[in-house]
Amino acid sequence: MTERESTEPSVFTRILRGEIPGEILLQTDDAFVLRDIAPKAPVHLLVVPRTDAYRDVTELAAGDPRLLAHLVEVARTAAAQAGLDSFRLIFNTGLGAGQTVFHVHGHVLGDPAGSLDEDSMTAGMPGEGRDS
Ligand code: 5GP
Numbered sequence: 001m002t003e004r005e006s007t008e009p010s011v012f013t014r015i016l017r018g019e020i021p022g023e024i025l026l027q028t029d030d031a032f033v034l035r036d037i038a039p040k041a042p043v044h045l046l047v048v049p050r051t052d053a054y055r056d057v058t059e060l061a062a063g064d065p066r067l068l069a070h071l072v073e074v075a076r077t078a079a080a081q082a083g084l085d086s087f088r089l090i091f092n093t094g095l096g097a098g099q100t101v102f103h104v105h106g107h108v109l110g111d112p113a114g115s116l117d118e119d120s121m122t123a124g125m126p127g128e129g130r131d132s
Pocket residue numbers: 011021022023034035036037038039046091092098099100101102
């Protein structure tokens with residue numbers, strides 16, 4: 001069963017509750033930032049709303065655009081704290097795009113030591129663990 005079909009709390013909710021381990025770097029009243037367990041870039045963070053009411057960014061944009069704007073602001077703050085001047089913010093949307101956790105989240109990807117690979121959707125580690 002995928003997370004899309006499940007009525008169980010998402011993996012991110014379980015981390016937030018302390019039920020499973022996870023490195024939470026930052027919290028606000030409405031959102032939190034996790035370090036991704038399988039990084040695709042030197043810095044790979046996940047920006048997640050506390051609510052799991054929205055499965056993807058299209059639902060969030062329609063249902064609570066202020067919360068989406070807050071996630072973008074939290075992404076900027078977390079990126080700066082991680083030493084990133086620039087970063088890539090990605091919302092995988094749907095199974096076909098590689099979304100695996102259906103609790104909306106943004107990926108913050110970057111490299112404090114260098115610049116991003118323009119040809120890649122990740123930051124210097126294209127394709128790792130996805131299609132090989
Ligand atoms: P998606 O594929 O849905 O866009 O992104 C889900 C992300 O969650 C993946 O990058 C994956 O590595 C990350 N992830 C899945 N399970 C865990 C976990 O238990 N802990 C952390 N920190 N990240 C996870």
